[in-house]
Amino acid sequence: MTTLPPTMFAITLVQDGYSGEATGPYIDNVGDWLAEAELPVPQPGPGQVLIKLRAASVNPSDLHFIKGEYGQPRVKGAAAGFEGCGDVVATGTGAEALQDQRVAFVTAGSGAWAEYVLAPAIMCIPLRPEISDEDGAGQIVNPLTAMAMVDIARADGDAFVVSAATSQLGKLMCRLGRDLGLKPIALVRRPEALDMLRDSGAVEVLLTTDPNVLQSFAKVSQELKPRVFLDAVADQLSEQIFCAMPNRARWISYGKLSNELPTLTQTGQLIFMGKQIEGFWLTNWLTSTSPADQARVVAEVQARFSDGRWKTDISEKLSxxxxxxxxxxxxxxxxxKVIITP
Ligand SMILES: NC(=O)c1ccc[n+]([C@@H]2O[C@H](COP(=O)([O-])OP(=O)(O)OC[C@H]3O[C@@H](n4cnc5c(N)ncnc54)[C@H](OP(=O)(O)O)[C@@H]3O)[C@@H](O)[C@H]2O)c1
Known part of the structure; x- marks a missing residue:
């Protein structure tokens, strides 16, 4: 059994609860939201494990959360961060099987940006040895979301639209779509990203800053008939893309990268064309998907990272x-991704 220190270094939340605002996953001054602290090393309770951190990822959800703009309230003084990987150094009752394993984890509240992290055992996935710590740090949130959302899309035809396609999740979905013989249509905002997305599996890549993007999309839409729009941006262009899609199209909002609030301009389409607007949140998918289906998806995710079909692009590592x-x-x-190491 590892001897644990009484305290640990952590990056903690400066504020409590919700902010009541929606300014997006961007941070001008980290010190407004986060502070350094020495906290007691937590003790795992029943069904929990204590993990010595190897690497944590910085996701848009972390930034929304830190600012009080996410679907869970902040706890002032608690460590920030949702996702990472590390070694299980202590276990509570019922979680003993994970002792000493290297696992990918998601925390129950927050807490990943600390030397030691408490996580529910059911939110830990033992990692195959060939998976790097960097890939392990982003092994749950984006990959499971990619698998779940592409499953939703393929049930409605072979073509689907992905916005913010340069995101880690966007690239995972395009690569998965290509591997499954589907036709991902990618929306990007930087011209330099056009080729990257074609290489990542998109059959069409459209530039959202092109003044003719809607005409280009209408042509593509008429030809490929995408029925699902997986949208992480949710701005006015998203609404216009949805309006240009064929009947029975579904606008599935799963992120809010833009702080523009879109207006619905053609609500008649919901009535007469059977179109739908809905949301996707991995947390709900995890509670509504059987353990057997989750295990199948987790195995496929690890296989993809092990053989290089999927990878995590790293922009910077910070201690x-x-x-x-x-x-x-x-x-x-x-x-x-920015990756945080201890
Ligand atoms: N609902 C869920 O369960 C769930 C689960 C996982 C992730 N998500 C969401 O999925 C999205 C992607 O996550 P990620 O971790 O893959 O992101 P990421 O790798 O950190 O990338 C963020 C991307 O957002 C793009 N972007 C930022 N602002 C934008 C805007 N206003 N318009 C268009 N693109 C914009 C950036 O594009 P550039 O390259 O052009 O800068 C960048 O590619 C986030 O919104 C996240 O919250 C949701």
Whole structure:
């Protein structure tokens, strides 16, 4: 049994609860939201494990949460961060099987940006040895969401639309779509990303900053008939893309990268064309999907990272002690995740 120190270094939340605002996953001054602290090392309760951190990822959900704009309230003074990977160093009753395993984890509240992390055993996945710590740090939230959402899309035909396709999740979905013989249509906002998305499996890539993007999309839509729009942006262009899709189209909102609030301009389409607007949240998928189906999806995710079909692009690595000073700058880098190490 590892001897544990009484305290640990952590990056903690400065504020409580919700902010009541929706300004998006962007941080100008990290010190407004996060602080450094020395906290007691937590003890695992029944069904919980204590993990010595190897790497944690910085996801848009972390940034929404830190600012009080996510679907769960903040707890002032608690460590930030939802997802990462590390070694199980202590277990509560019922979680003994995970002792000493290297696992990918998601925390129950927050707490991943600390030297030691408490997580429910059911939110831990033992990692295959060939998976790197960086890939392990982003092994649950985006990959499971990609698998779940592409499953939803393929039930409605072979073509589907993906916005913010340069995101880690967007690239995973395009690669998965290609592997399954589907036709992902990618929306990107940077011209330099067009080729990258074609290489990642998109059959069509459209530039959202092109003034003719809607005409281009209408042509593609008429030809490929996408019925599902997997949208992480949710701005006015998203609404217009949805309006240009064929009857029975579904606009599935799963992120809010833009802080623009879109207006519905053609509500008649919901009535006369059978179109639908809905949401997707992995947390709900996890509670509504059988353990057998989840195990199948988790095995497929690890197989994809093990053989290189999927990978995590890293833009910057920061140690915990550099987060408050350097996270704002690190997040300005494009095409990859910021990874936090102890
Ligand atoms: N609902 C769920 O269960 C669930 C689960 C996982 C993730 N998500 C959501 O999925 C999205 C992607 O997550 P991720 O971790 O893959 O992100 P990521 O790798 O951190 O990438 C963020 C991406 O957002 C793009 N972006 C930022 N603001 C934008 C805007 N206003 N318009 C268009 N694109 C914009 C950036 O594009 P550039 O390359 O052009 O800078 C970047 O590619 C996030 O919204 C996240 O919250 C939701």
């Amino acid at each position: 915990l002690r550099d987060v408050v000073g350097n996270l704002t700058e690190a997040l300005k880098k494009i095409d990859g």
